[in-house]
Amino acid sequence: MPTRSTPAGGAPPPRQSRSELIADAALALLAERGMRGLTHRAVDERAGLPQGSTSNHARTREALLEAAVRRLAELEGRVLAPGELPAGGGPDLMAAGLAHALHRYLTGSTELLVCRYELALEATRRPGLRVFYDEAGRRFREPLVALMAAAGSSEPERHALSLVAWAEGMMFACAVGSYRRAVPTEAQLRTGCAELLRGMLGTGTG
Incomplete structure (x- = not known):
């Protein structure tokens, strides 16, 4: 999981809150041991907290899972940065931004993907976690719908779904699937994404 080392010549990073510490420990356990390895006691041990600390913060297992989903969305948002995607400039520029975010994820944050699949x-x-999980996912879907609308898509919702499906398939194949040891280069991702966007937007090869 992400670390908080002090940058050379810089100030120490902000101290983690207890809720962040607990959620990060939960995600680390999910990535390493799977859902069966996630217990309140294990989180206490992983986070270096007194026994009972996690239970006080998240009294039920579902509350602990919700905390993990919330933290996962926050960390994924830093990597994928949906708000930084270009809102115009044609499919090639859009593809470049999307490919850069996707490649950054696949080469540095695959443990987050494993956590996402577990959750x-x-x-x-x-059902309660499903609602919470889907709500957290809106922060990634909505910018893509807006992006497709700004690019001139005639059906931004449907085209955003196709884009998500392509990206999700790529992430699954490269994080836990048969392409785990053959992650595409950023240039290859950019080409594939541009081909998809051109087809949806009807811009041909230009």
């Missing part, structure tokens, strides 16, 4: 599967069995 997504658990959400299929917990």
